[in-house]
Amino acid sequence: MKNVLVYVQHKGGVTPKVTFEMATEARKLADQLGGKAHAVVVGKGSSQLAEQLKSYPLDTIHVNDDADVDTFLLDPVVDYVEAAARAAGPSLVLVANTLTGKDVAGRLVGRLNAGVCADATDFKIDGGKIEAIMPKMGGAAITTCALKDGDYGIATIRPNAFSAQAGGSGASVQAIEKPSGKTYTVRIENDVEEGTGELALEEAPAVVAGGRGLGGPEPFDTLLKPLAKELGGAVGASRAAADAGWVPYSLQIGQTGKTVSPNLYIAVGISGAIQHKVGMRSSGTIIAINKDGAAPIAEFSDLTVVGDAFAIVPELTKLIAASKS
């Protein structure tokens, strides 16, 4: 396992930031392992995305614009990634820890007879052996997991955990042949994009999240969004807010929602139940605004401001805006 292969998740050539984080990390790992850094990009818009990826330090980018990838659910992707892995030779396959990434990783476990380290936030190479650092049990433990000897290994990568750095001398872009003799049965009949193709919440450097204390859907727009915008971040929510139908579940942070680790997390009107805590406790700085100073969130926040969020948040937004001008 000395090479590294990055599976590039994208829609029509638009890829989340984590792809570039993985491409950068792939180079570092390949250098330490004494191998090459590869990427595989398939589906509509791949050629165009491959050009963009060339500014990252990869050796080879395997590309096919095959429309089957966008017509059938995941099976063609898995076939292509397997083909690229065979072409790259024994390798560590890096996949984003997203909904799609988890599916790809699982399929590769069976396909490549490989172990998987999930939600990696760091790597250590020890005498040619690959070890991944991963928060587990909702962050209650930081585990070190080694991939045993074998031709292939898989790691899913937490967005925002690694840095992306362009550079390198330009990868060679190679067409990868369509795997033959395959029939696909799960057809995508309708594909609806609700976002911008980016993983807004997981990749945001700052998250402003709201909970039950906001009392309804409006404050998410009128109170939280302007603050998030000033911070260059995204709006999130607790399960209580999502369950109440105030925001879509795609904004939910916690055990049953998304795990985020932004530099700055501002929790507004969130009590901080364990359900929520496990989704955000690895954030850099945590600030809570709550009317109850005894709420559990105060126990793991760097700063808790006890007061009226409806009065504090607009003032804070103004202060930050003014500091920029």
Added chain:
Amino acid sequence: MKIVVTVKLVPDPNAEKRIDTSTKRLVRTGVETVLNPYDEYALEAALQLKEKAGGDTTVTVFAMAPESLKETLRKALAMGADDAVLLSDPALEGSDVWATSYAMSHALKKIGFDLLIVGGLSDDGSTGATPGALAEYLQTPLVTNVRKADAEGNSLKLERETDTGYQTVAAPLPCAITTALTFGEPRYASLKGIMGAKKKTIAPLTVGDLGLDREVGVSGSKTALLAANPPAARGKGQVVEAADGATGAKAIFDFLKERKLV
């Protein structure tokens, strides 16, 4: 239609977890083992499909867990599953995804299914990779994160969540799916259900029944857990009482400035 739902028995997700650094395992003392609450959504999906399909549709619950946890499975039977199968064997202890999904796939082949609903979303160290690995070993189509499902003859019409939106897909049976929490709140077990569950069968399986041709457990895994440590302690920070909006905002702004976050 024969529906099989895989469930996990996990430490109560609502309990605060602690890790024992010497055993690298969770401290179980004082933490109850429960039917994974998120698997109740998978079971709810199965029960809804059974109600819609009617006829001779059955729902079987499958779990891989120590025999001592057998009674924890009754909750699934009380909610309405027809029967259960429990794969228990000390040889399975410490299995990683590669080994777990391999053993599970053999058990599921033995049980047989038209529709497999894979639960398992949890916070007890799961990887999210098990459904994919199972689908490979079972050579069955897989549709994940399903929030709506309708059986139409020999195929399924499914709506699934994606990273950036949603899709509708058509899949043939037999097929495996995983459900999203948006599928709908799981039902409560009725008193009648709870009473009835006592008479339902929980069939035991061991590794010896599966005819595996490779080892499972720690030595039959592709990954090795080297260390498990608690995260750097995150102590209680400052608490500031804000009499009005301006005071509160200033406290936060100064704090952000000090940490160079604005």
